Amino acid sequence: MNKTLIKWLVPAILLLIAGCAVPPQKQTAPAPSGNLAVTSLLGKARSQTAAGRLSDASVSLERALRIEPRNALLWHELARVRLAQGQLMQAENLAAKSNSLVPAGHVLRRENWIIIGRARTDLGDLQGARQAFERAE
Amino acid sequence: MAVRKVSARSVGKRVFLYGMMVSLLTFGLYAIYLDFAVRERFEGKRFALPARVYARPLELYPGLKLTPADLAAELALLGYRQVKSPLEPATYRWEGRQLDLVTRSFVYGDGPQPPILCSVAFSEGRIVSLTDRKRRSALQLVRLDPALIGGIFPGKNEDRVLIELRTVPRLVVDALLAVEDRRYYRHHGIDPRGMARALLMTLSGKSVQGGSTITQQLVKNFYLTAERTLRRKFTEMIMAVLLEMHYSKEEILETYLNEVYLGQDGNRAIHGFGLASVHFFDKPLSRLRPSEAALLVGLLKGPAYYSPRNHPRRALDRRNLVLSQMVEAGFLPEQQAAEARAMPLGVVERPPRGTSPYPAFLKLVHRQLQRDYRDEDLRSEGLLIFTTLDPRVQRMAEEAVQKHLAHLEAIRGIKSGTLQGAAIFTDTQSAEVQACVGGREPRFEGFNRVVDARRPVGSLIKPVVFLTALQHPSRYTLATLLDDGPLVYRQAGAEDWIPQNYDKQHHGKVSMREALIHSYNVATVRLGLSVGVDSVMANIRQLGVERELTGFAASLLGADALSPLEVAQLYQTLAGGGFRTPLRAIREVLTAEGEPLQRYPLNVEQVIRPAPVYLVTTALQSVVREGTAQKLYNRLSPDLGIAGKTGTTDDYRDSWFAGFAGDRLGVVWVGRDDNEPAGFSGAGAAMGIWGDIMVGLDPEPLTLVPPDNVEWVWIDPASGLRSAANCPGAVELPFISGSAPTRSADCGPHSVGHRIKTWFKGLFE
Numbered sequence: 001m002n003k004t005l006i007k008w009l010v011p012a013i014l015l016l017i018a019g020c021a022v023p024p025q026k027q028t029a030p031a032p033s034g035n036l037a038v039t040s041l042l043g044k045a046r047s048q049t050a051a052g053r054l055s056d057a058s059v060s061l062e063r064a065l066r067i068e069p070r071n072a073l074l075w076h077e078l079a080r081v082r083l084a085q086g087q088l089m090q091a092e093n094l095a096a097k098s099n100s101l102v103p104a105g106h107v108l109r110r111e112n113w114i115i116i117g118r119a120r121t122d123l124g125d126l127q128g129a130r131q132a133f134e135r136a137e
Numbered sequence: 138m139a140v141r142k143v144s145a146r147s148v149g150k151r152v153f154l155y156g157m158m159v160s161l162l163t164f165g166l167y168a169i170y171l172d173f174a175v176r177e178r179f180e181g182k183r184f185a186l187p188a189r190v191y192a193r194p195l196e197l198y199p200g201l202k203l204t205p206a207d208l209a210a211e212l213a214l215l216g217y218r219q220v221k222s223p224l225e226p227a228t229y230r231w232e233g234r235q236l237d238l239v240t241r242s243f244v245y246g247d248g249p250q251p252p253i254l255c256s257v258a259f260s261e262g263r264i265v266s267l268t269d270r271k272r273r274s275a276l277q278l279v280r281l282d283p284a285l286i287g288g289i290f291p292g293k294n295e296d297r298v299l300i301e302l303r304t305v306p307r308l309v310v311d312a313l314l315a316v317e318d319r320r321y322y323r324h325h326g327i328d329p330r331g332m333a334r335a336l337l338m339t340l341s342g343k344s345v346q347g348g349s350t351i352t353q354q355l356v357k358n359f360y361l362t363a364e365r366t367l368r369r370k371f372t373e374m375i376m377a378v379l380l381e382m383h384y385s386k387e388e389i390l391e392t393y394l395n396e397v398y399l400g401q402d403g404n405r406a407i408h409g410f411g412l413a414s415v416h417f418f419d420k421p422l423s424r425l426r427p428s429e430a431a432l433l434v435g436l437l438k439g440p441a442y443y444s445p446r447n448h449p450r451r452a453l454d455r456r457n458l459v460l461s462q463m464v465e466a467g468f469l470p471e472q473q474a475a476e477a478r479a480m481p482l483g484v485v486e487r488p489p490r491g492t493s494p495y496p497a498f499l500k501l502v503h504r505q506l507q508r509d510y511r512d513e514d515l516r517s518e519g520l521l522i523f524t525t526l527d528p529r530v531q532r533m534a535e536e537a538v539q540k541h542l543a544h545l546e547a548i549r550g551i552k553s554g555t556l557q558g559a560a561i562f563t564d565t566q567s568a569e570v571q572a573c574v575g576g577r578e579p580r581f582e583g584f585n586r587v588v589d590a591r592r593p594v595g596s597l598i599k600p601v602v603f604l605t606a607l608q609h610p611s612r613y614t615l616a617t618l619l620d621d622g623p624l625v626y627r628q629a630g631a632e633d634w635i636p637q638n639y640d641k642q643h644h645g646k647v648s649m650r651e652a653l654i655h656s657y658n659v660a661t662v663r664l665g666l667s668v669g670v671d672s673v674m675a676n677i678r679q680l681g682v683e684r685e686l687t688g689f690a691a692s693l694l695g696a697d698a699l700s701p702l703e704v705a706q707l708y709q710t711l712a713g714g715g716f717r718t719p720l721r722a723i724r725e726v727l728t729a730e731g732e733p734l735q736r737y738p739l740n741v742e743q744v745i746r747p748a749p750v751y752l753v754t755t756a757l758q759s760v761v762r763e764g765t766a767q768k769l770y771n772r773l774s775p776d777l778g779i780a781g782k783t784g785t786t787d788d789y790r791d792s793w794f795a796g797f798a799g800d801r802l803g804v805v806w807v808g809r810d811d812n813e814p815a816g817f818s819g820a821g822a823a824m825g826i827w828g829d830i831m832v833g834l835d836p837e838p839l840t841l842v843p844p845d846n847v848e849w850v851w852i853d854p855a856s857g858l859r860s861a862a863n864c865p866g867a868v869e870l871p872f873i874s875g876s877a878p879t880r881s882a883d884c885g886p887h888s889v890g891h892r893i894k895t896w897f898k899g900l901f902e
Binding site for chain 1: 278
């Protein structure tokens with residue numbers, strides 16, 4: 001077999017496998033941002049989260065927040081990362097912050113209440129958690 | 138005979154051999170000793186490394202508000218070079234309004250970023266596109282390397298302006314090599330050819346030359362004695378060779394540039410090119426012109442003898458000689474050299490006293506670091522500290538403070554230099570400090586008024602009084618009428634207190650909204666006393682002022698003294714919608730090797746419920762639209778919806794302004810250090826500076842999302858009752874659900890008048 005062909009084929013196959021290994025991204029909101037820089041940082045944060053690099057993911061989200069400080073989705077994603085990091089109080093506060101930036105009925109509200117509910121559960125505040133989950137209904 | 142002869146010969150040989158071995162051994166041991174000594178010195182210099190403090194990296198992306206001039210200023214700060222064809226890192230060229238540049242590689246907290254060849258296109262004050270010049274594809278985001286803004290140094294009297302080889306202009310290195318060591322990159326510490334040439338020149342009487350390489354000079358610099366013996370010279374040579382065995386040319390050159398002695402300022406020795414550049418030219422090394430670079434390099438031969446301040450003629454001749462040598466070495470075209478020779482020395486008359494261009498900000502950084510690090514680690518571990526300073530915002534703030542104070546003194550006939558000022562600007566949501574101006578001489582490392590000056594805040598405290606009341610929606614709304622009539626406050630054991638309004642008038646019944654937007658003192662005191670001074674003080678703490686304040690009736694009018702930094706924290710929490718984020722000057726700290734050591738992440742804490750904060754913020758927007766801060770909109774667009782508050786203290790001692798737009802928050806103070814009356818109201822001085830800075834920053838509008846439990850209702854301000862949009866004088870106000878008045882005024886939706894009007898309207902429709 002042609003050596004050059006192998007040289008190209010192997011990495012190509014590896015790349016394909018690697019591509020399949022990336023978990024499909026969760027659909028949270030219709031369009032994250034009209035700003036492509038924000039979109040690319042959000043994508044970066046998500047792949048960093050998937051790779052378990054939570055600290056790096058929060059750095060990427062903070063970079064995005066400097067560009068769009070009132071983007072509720074970014075605050076939400078940061079809350080999600082803090083929850084994964086076990087920083088429960090921060091997760092709860094960041095989700096509340098995200099909620100304060102979108103009007104009632106926005107899809108993010110539900111997601112944020114779920115984060116708040118989970119954080120409160122882990123903090124041992126079961127009643128607070130139940131209230132949060134009810135608001136997510 | 139033959140035997141004896143042989144044995145004599147062999148004995149001689151043996152003695153010789155032993156002798157050789159002993160001297161080799163001695164030499165070997167000596168070399169090992171020297172190796173140890175020189176490495177210790179070098180490591181000591183290199184690894185007793187001060188912490189390096191960086192500004193924020195500028196992130197470029199399509200849509201970013203940035204003018205070509207802004208970017209040019211940033212590139213100058215970073216020491217990027219303008220060239221014909223930008224292919225090397227840290228170079229650029231302008232093609233009309235398009236910039237082609239190559240970024241410098243840099244290791245960030247989240248990993249290294251290699252150089253990027255890109256083009257930046259501008260239109261109408263924004264970046265419109267970023268293009269990868271290699272791949273001809275669009276880029277979403279390009280991060281420029283951050284500017285080094287200072288260091289935290291070992292020893293008290295030893296200040297340096299630390300420089301990194303990557304940011305040293307080619308010109309300086311070229312001049313240095315042309316004059317001191319042309320074969321630097323080719324020799325191994327000593328240069329026999331150079332020495333031979335020097336010897337020849339000296340013997341022939343043409344000139345006295347040292348023939349020392351840069352490496353040798355560095356070694357010499359490690360030992361402070363100027364002893365000039367052959368033995369010393371020999372030791373230096375061995376040490377130079379040893380040094381080159383252990384370290385790269387770049388490491389040696391960088392250390393040399395930071396170590397070498399270049400002059401004296403009183404009892405302070407000027408070491409290193411970074412400090413020398415500031416000392417002689419009052420600008421960073423990266424911005425030196427050829428004539429200036431040549432002057433500094435010329436000083437190496439004899440900093441005292443060629444001192445441009447004491448012996449300008451000698452310095453000029455020496456400088457021009459250096460320029461000629463640069464031409465000779467092929468580093469500088471003759472035409473440029475000729476231009477440089479025609480330049481004056483350009484040395485500033487008085488050397489600036491500080492070493493960092495941003496001493497006030499650095500002090501803020503140092504304070505934050507001291508909470509987490511031991512001082513000796515900061516001074517010796519070579520930590521990399523990434524801060525939030527935005528040099529562009531800082532520059533605008535400095536200029537506005539200087540310009541306005543001089544202007545105010547001129548128009549009022551105040552003795553020049555009497556007024557002082559301070560300014561702090563932050564990002565409204567991330568609470569990152571972008572600029573910190575500690576006084577009108579921003580380069581002076583003295584009293585930092587942002588951090589250390591505590592002044593009565595006057596009316597700046599009023600929003601907290603109103604916020605406290607609005608937390609009780611069943612008792613207070615923005616429409617609630619307050620009594621602004623004369624008030625005598627009696628307290629056992631103290632003199633009666635009779636608060637006065639700014640205009641010395643009383644305004645009868647006024648709505649809470651009006652009381653805040655016109656900053657009525659008497660109504661505010663009544664309101665504060667009825668909600669309780671303690672509750673107000675508790676809210677001041679909730680909003681982020683950590684200082685313990687006693688709280689008395691006069692606190693309601695801002696008798697308590699706070700620093701501009703504390704005021705900024707307080708308003709930050711309002712701008713954050715009731716979410717408190719501690720002000721941050723640092724993003725992260727890396728080790729000298731670039732490993733993340735500590736991050737200062739964005740933390741928020743909900744301390745006040747969103748609805749009352751929303752109500753107060755809308756009232757603060759009215760302060761600017763129709764109240765005490767109206768004049769702000771002479772220069773800024775009313776569409777910005779700025780929320781702000783003026784503050785003036787007794788006898789016009791302090792002039793304050795605090796406020797925020799969508800993305801930026803600022804606090805400005807103007808007054809006198811001796812606390813004598815300065816003669817300005819908040820709107821008269823501080824607000825002008827604040828407005829000027831904001832005009833330059835071109836902020837985002839403040840658009841608030843009403844919390845779920847807030848509704849907007851039309852109100853008749855005179856009666857505080859419900860009204861309708863078409864009623865005369867009606868204002869639409871936000872209310873926390875269930876707190877809006879139910880009764881209607883004469884023109885309101887349920888009033889007789891309104892019903893008649895609707896009936897008539899019905900007839901004609």
